[in-house]
Amino acid sequence: MVSKSNPFVITKVVKHYLSDINRFQTYDFEKIKKYRNKLFQKLVKYAFSVPIYKKKYLDAGISIKKIKSLEDIEKLPIITREDLMNNYPSGVIHKRKVKKSVVINTSGSSRNPLLYYTDQFTLMKTLIIYVRQLREYDFEWKKSKMSVIANFYSGTGPTRYFNTGAFPTLKPFFSLDNFQLLNADDDLKELINNLDTFKPEFLAGFPGPLRHMALLKNQGYGKYVNPKCIISSGGIIDKYDKIEIEQAFGVKVYDFFGSTEAGPISFECDVGCFHINSDYIFLETVDKKGKKIPKGKPGILSLTRLYGKGTPIIRYTGMEDFITLKKGFCKCGLSTELIERVHGRIKECVVLPSGKIIFAYDLKMLPGKVMYKLKTDKIHMIQTVQESLEKVEVLVIIDDKKRKIGIPIKKLLEELENGYERLFEGEVEVKVKEVKELKSEQANPESKPGVLSTIDVYKHIKFRS
Numbered sequence: 001m002v003s004k005s006n007p008f009v010i011t012k013v014v015k016h017y018l019s020d021i022n023r024f025q026t027y028d029f030e031k032i033k034k035y036r037n038k039l040f041q042k043l044v045k046y047a048f049s050v051p052i053y054k055k056k057y058l059d060a061g062i063s064i065k066k067i068k069s070l071e072d073i074e075k076l077p078i079i080t081r082e083d084l085m086n087n088y089p090s091g092v093i094h095k096r097k098v099k100k101s102v103v104i105n106t107s108g109s110s111r112n113p114l115l116y117y118t119d120q121f122t123l124m125k126t127l128i129i130y131v132r133q134l135r136e137y138d139f140e141w142k143k144s145k146m147s148v149i150a151n152f153y154s155g156t157g158p159t160r161y162f163n164t165g166a167f168p169t170l171k172p173f174f175s176l177d178n179f180q181l182l183n184a185d186d187d188l189k190e191l192i193n194n195l196d197t198f199k200p201e202f203l204a205g206f207p208g209p210l211r212h213m214a215l216l217k218n219q220g221y222g223k224y225v226n227p228k229c230i231i232s233s234g235g236i237i238d239k240y241d242k243i244e245i246e247q248a249f250g251v252k253v254y255d256f257f258g259s260t261e262a263g264p265i266s267f268e269c270d271v272g273c274f275h276i277n278s279d280y281i282f283l284e285t286v287d288k289k290g291k292k293i294p295k296g297k298p299g300i301l302s303l304t305r306l307y308g309k310g311t312p313i314i315r316y317t318g319m320e321d322f323i324t325l326k327k328g329f330c331k332c333g334l335s336t337e338l339i340e341r342v343h344g345r346i347k348e349c350v351v352l353p354s355g356k357i358i359f360a361y362d363l364k365m366l367p368g369k370v371m372y373k374l375k376t377d378k379i380h381m382i383q384t385v386q387e388s389l390e391k392v393e394v395l396v397i398i399d400d401k402k403r404k405i406g407i408p409i410k411k412l413l414e415e416l417e418n419g420y421e422r423l424f425e426g427e428v429e430v431k432v433k434e435v436k437e438l439k440s441e442q443a444n445p446e447s448k449p450g451v452l453s454t455i456d457v458y459k460h461i462k463f464r465s
Contacts, residue, residue, distance in 0.1 A: 013124045020128050021135065023279055029335045032279050037069040039306040040282070044076075047312045051091040052083055070282055070304075073315065078290040078302065081318030084311065085114055092311045093117040101310045106260040114318065116261065122308030126263035129277055133267045136334075137229045137254065139202050147180040147195055147227075149205030150234065184234075188212050192222040203227040203249075204256070207237035214248035215377075225249070231256050236344050236361050240368025244377070257342050259319050262305050266339050273330035274339040280306050283339070285325055286317065287463040295325040298343055298359070299463065320346045322359055346458075348451040352427040353389045355462030363451060366423055370415050378402040378412070383438040386453040389460065394420060394432040395439065409434065 023032070044067045047053035056077045066075060084092050093101060093116075101117040131141050139146070180198045182191055184206050192213050195203070203210075203225075210232055216222060230249060232242075233256035242253045254268040265281050266274045276283060285299030286292055293299035301321040305313040326340035343349075344360025351357060367382050380399040386392050394416065398409060417432040424430060438448040 009120050017128050021132055024334045024336055027335055036279055036306055040070050043306055047314055049094045050312055052087040074292055076315050079316045084116055088115050097309050117310035119310050125307050129264045144201045145178050146202040147198055147200035149182045149184050149209055152181055152183050184209055192216050195225045196222050199224045201228050204231035206234040207232045207241055210245050211241050214245045217248040236364050238365035238368055240372050261313050262303050269332045271330055271332045275334050275336040278336040288458050295327045298322050298324045350386050351455050351457055351460045355460055357461050366419050370419050374407045376406045384451045385439055386455055391429045395435045398434055
């Protein structure tokens with residue numbers, strides 16, 4: 001059980017807060033590299049005391065002496081989601097750390113939820129990184145009224161960060177009445193009414209609820225929901241969703257990329273670049289065999305979190321995301337590495353017969369692009385279904401209230417079909433049709449994802465050199 005008010009942890013957190021908060025402004029990138037190399041050496045040493053890592057490293061003939069900096073990271077084997085799931089509980093943590101750790105479970109949005117260990121300091125460290133990003137948007141965590149829409153259920157990352165890590169530790173010193181925590185699965189009208197009462201200056205949430213609240217805002221709900229900044233996280237947001245949300249609320253929407261296992265990974269600046277928290281997060285892109293892919297080309301995300309005890313996260317591909325890393329640095333002046341694009345989950349892509357990957361981002365953006373072109377928003381929900389390499393079906397639910405407004409449904413469906421045929425480069429047969437209900441996943445009848453596929457992605461994808 002993690003102590004709620006450990007003086008040693010509090011002292012350590014304050015020290016790290018003071019050293020971390022302005023690092024990207026005061027360090028050049030060479031100094032950041034030296035700093036994180038020291039963290040990496042400590043991390044690998046700790047990993048050798050964790051059974052699953054020790055076994056993988058010894059089987060690969062790795063010794064600590066061979067790993068001197070992050071330049072040596074490719075010598076280490078990949079750690080998969082299955083590695084952690086199959087070795088939980090005793091195989092994913094140092095035996096002496098169990099009593100001082102808590103269990104966190106991921107949301108399960110990629111597959112079954114993953115259980116792993118963390119500790120109070122790691123939770124607080126994660127929140128320091130969040131606070132650092134808030135400062136980039138000119139918000140003060142102790143004063144600004146902040147609403148966060150997330151999955152606040154037992155054992156999830158957000159619940160641990162706030163209810164186990166932050167609030168019990170900080171409550172004796174700060175009121176924290178400026179925070180409003182809301183569950184993403186709550187009724188949308190109830191959500192926007194709660195926001196209306198609270199009147200947040202800062203709003204963070206998943207792209208789906210944010211988009212639907214933008215529609216409600218346009219219908220007259222949320223009169224007092226006028227934040228100065230909106231952060232979209234926990235899923236893909238395309239530029240057309242951004243436009244819709246920005247127009248409804250009259251403020252800029254910034255994209256944020258993170259995960260339960262990693263905490264904050266990257267954040268969007270005013271220039272539009274996605275800055276990696278390079279002092280504490282190291283990203284690689286790899287192919288399905290774990291071979292490194294260079295910056296500028298899409299690959300499977302391999303993640304290394306350079307801080308925290310509990311369960312180490314080193315060369316971890318279990319997030320199952322496609323990303324492209326960007327060469328160079330941003331002109332905004334922050335000394336970090338960059339992500340060019342987060343393409344989305346592997347299971348949310350379409351694979352063509354040639355082995356080319358059509359990413360979740362592109363699949364999600366196409367309907368918005370078509371609606372933007374035709375000046376309509378009558379698509380309520382849409383789903384791409386791939387049951388074979390040669391055929392793709394696109395299911396569309398129309399908003400009945402807008403059915404007879406603007407462009408005819410037949411024309412809309414034709415434009416969508418043409419758009420998908422171009423996207424798939426003529427390699428597959430595409431059928432777009434209106435339905436009353438989307439299809440459910442076999443393993444989870446409650447889930448009706450935007451992309452539903454029975455294709456073995458790893459078997460068919462081919463990475464371009």
